[in-house]
Amino acid sequence: MKDEQGLFYYPYPNNKSVRMYVRQGIDDIEFRLFNSKEPQLWEEHGWAPYLALQKAFEMYDIKKSGFNPKAAYDIAIARTLLKENQEGS
Numbered sequence: 001m002k003d004e005q006g007l008f009y010y011p012y013p014n015n016k017s018v019r020m021y022v023r024q025g026i027d028d029i030e031f032r033l034f035n036s037k038e039p040q041l042w043e044e045h046g047w048a049p050y051l052a053l054q055k056a057f058e059m060y061d062i063k064k065s066g067f068n069p070k071a072a073y074d075i076a077i078a079r080t081l082l083k084e085n086q087e088g089s
Contacts, residue, residue, distance in 0.1 A: 006023055008020055009078075011072040011074065012072070017035055020034075020073065023047065032045065032046065033072070050078075053069070
C-alpha cells in the first residue's frame with residue numbers, strides 16, 4: 001500500500017493503527033514504524049537499515065517482551081512491495 005508518507009504494510013494485520021514503511025536506501029532496504037496511537041514515534045525514530053535491524057534482532061529477547069521484531073520488520077514483504085512499486089511505475 002502507499003500513502004503520502006510512502007510504501008507500507010501492516011505488520012499486525014488485525015491492528016491497522018500500526019504501519020511499517022519501507023524504502024530502498026543507498027545500500028539497503030530501510031524501515032520506519034508508524035503507530036497512530038503513538039505518533040511521536042515517527043519523529044523520534046528515523047529510517048533504519050535492515051542490516052542494523054538484523055544486528056538488533058540478535059540481542060533482542062523475544063521471550064521477555066513477547067514482541068517478535070523479525071515478524072514486524074519483514075524483509076520479504078518489504079522486497080515485494082518495493083518490486084511491485086517499481087514495476088507499477
